[in-house]
Amino acid sequence: xxxxxxxxxxxxxxxxxxxxxxxxxxxxEVSTVLETATRICLSCIGIG
Amino acid sequence: xxxLHRNRITxxxxxxxxxxxTFLSNSYLLFPFTGNIYQGTLxxxxxxxxxCYSCPAATGTCPLGALxxxxxTLRPGLQAGNQHFGLFVIGxxxxxxxxxxxxxxxxxxxxGFLQELIHKIPSRKFGIPRVLSxxxxxxxxxxxxxxxFLIADEFGYxxxxxxxxxxxxxxxxxxxxxxxxxxxxxxxxxxxxxNKLLILGLFLIWMVFSSRPFCRVACPLGAIYSLxxxxxxxxxxxxxxxxxxxxxCHKNCPMGVKFYESRNDIDCVRCLKCMNxxxxxxxxxxxxxxxxxxxxxxxxxxxxxxxx
Numbered sequence: 001x002x003x004x005x006x007x008x009x010x011x012x013x014x015x016x017x018x019x020x021x022x023x024x025x026x027x028x029e030v031s032t033v034l035e036t037a038t039r040i041c042l043s044c045i046g047i048g
Numbered sequence: 049x050x051x052l053h054r055n056r057i058t059x060x061x062x063x064x065x066x067x068x069x070t071f072l073s074n075s076y077l078l079f080p081f082t083g084n085i086y087q088g089t090l091x092x093x094x095x096x097x098x099x100c101y102s103c104p105a106a107t108g109t110c111p112l113g114a115l116x117x118x119x120x121t122l123r124p125g126l127q128a129g130n131q132h133f134g135l136f137v138i139g140x141x142x143x144x145x146x147x148x149x150x151x152x153x154x155x156x157x158x159x160g161f162l163q164e165l166i167h168k169i170p171s172r173k174f175g176i177p178r179v180l181s182x183x184x185x186x187x188x189x190x191x192x193x194x195x196x197f198l199i200a201d202e203f204g205y206x207x208x209x210x211x212x213x214x215x216x217x218x219x220x221x222x223x224x225x226x227x228x229x230x231x232x233x234x235x236x237x238x239x240x241x242x243n244k245l246l247i248l249g250l251f252l253i254w255m256v257f258s259s260r261p262f263c264r265v266a267c268p269l270g271a272i273y274s275l276x277x278x279x280x281x282x283x284x285x286x287x288x289x290x291x292x293x294x295x296x297c298h299k300n301c302p303m304g305v306k307f308y309e310s311r312n313d314i315d316c317v318r319c320l321k322c323m324n325x326x327x328x329x330x331x332x333x334x335x336x337x338x339x340x341x342x343x344x345x346x347x348x349x350x351x352x353x354x355x356x
Contacts, residue, residue: 010281010337013146021139029118029136030092036117037101037109038087044113044211045102045223046244047236 058324062155070158072107073097074221079104083229094140097157098269100211103221104229111137112192112269113211113218119196120206127204141269145276149283153263153270154302154317159217160263164302166255174257175304180265181315187214188268210268212240216248259302264315274314281337282318286311290331297322297332307332 024030073095076086085104095108102113118134125132144152153160167173191210200206211218223244227233254261263270286307297307300322303315307322308331323332 007279007337009279010146013276013279014143014281017139017142017146019139020135021143024134024136024139027132027135028130029132029134032118032132033094033109033114033136034089034092036114037091038085040085040102040222040226041113041208041211042226042233042236043240044208045100045218045226046212046241047223047226047233 055325058320062319065155066158066161066164069097069156070161073099073158074103074105074107076105076107079229094137095156096144096152098159098215098217098267099157100215100218100222102218102226104225106221110218111141112215113208116192116196116208116210119193120200120208122197123200123206124204141272142276145273145280147281149277149280149312149318150270150273150314150316151280151282151318153267153273154319157263157269158221159267160260160317162220163255163260163262166252167259167302169256171256173259176258176261176264178304183265184267184271184274187266188271192268213243214247214266216244216251216262219244219248259304260317263317264303270315270317277312277314277316283335283337284311284316284318284323285333285335287331287333290329292329292331294328296326296328300326 079085085102086107088107090107091101091109093108094111094114095106096111098112099106099108099110100113101109114137115134118132118137122133187210191214195209196206198206199209219241223241227237251262284307288308291308293308295306295308298305301307302319302321303313303317305313305316305322307313307316310316318334320334323334326332
């Protein structure tokens with residue numbers, strides 16, 4: 001019985017999403033996230 | 049004694065990690081004095097669990113809120129030449145998912161932790177029909193991606209549909225505290241807020257009777273992580289030769305997973321209760337791909353670590 005499954009898939013996924021993360025950082029999305037998260041969005045929490 | 053000791057350690061370890069993660073996600077304790085939310089650079093990073101960034105104590109960004117904002121501003125952003133697709137958030141979630149699958153739900157999510165605590169209230173307990181587990185996928189596609197992008201105002205901006213109309217974590221962590229913190233906001237309360245209070249109330253009641261109902265039925269973040277459960281570095285392993293199908297793992301599973309039928313099920317949050325607190329026969333173990341296999345030898349035995 002094959003108990004231990006080894007595969008490349010998780011590592012390929014890590015490389016792919018790391019690439020996306022770096023592209024996002026390079027595109028300046030970090031500052032967009034910061035800008036959004038530091039403002040209280042009243043309509044987002046159901047007020048107003 | 050050994051088994052009790054080992055099980056207790058694992059239980060306490062997860063509980064402490066949940067407590068620490070909840071605190072770290074909400075550790076801005078100056079909000080009563082400043083009257084505002086945290087605005088430091090830590091908010092550039094996404095928390096691994098569901099934790100509203102409009103919560104006065106929140107130190108990080110909710111990945112779902114951030115994703116919806118990217119979708120809601122994508123159209124005017126493209127027109128202005130800003131190609132922000134939310135790859136930073138998608139990359140973060142994909143990385144976490146590729147490493148641990150849905151483990152952040154079971155170990156790091158403050159709202160998941162809250163559900164586990166509320167479920168401890170003594171009452172008659174009920175299961176949740178399996179078919180309801182699939183609701184979270186249309187919720188993810190519609191309320192996080194499609195509706196924020198497709199339905200826009202005259203300027204092209206969409207809304208954060210999941211936050212605005214559904215998210216009970218946002219109501220509990222941000223809506224109610226903000227109204228207490230800023231009484232002047234009470235004048236703005238309308239049908240939308242009462243609707244969200246109703247959703248929160250229904251889920252809170254459901255949490256008493258069923259284990260983790262929001263995670264299992266409606267959480268879009270859990271839906272994203274669940275896509276990685278079968279392909280993450282951390283994976284659960286089932287040994288059918290040792291399994292007697294006694295169903296103890298299913299009875300103790302907070303997500304209602306039948307481990308013997310689906311070892312890396314979409315709902316498995318890798319809390320390890322099945323391995324450490326349920327299986328008497330050592331049929332459940334986990335592996336960290338390419339490194340080690342950690343085998344339980346039954347709750348009456350001693351854990352064995354095999355590997356390179």
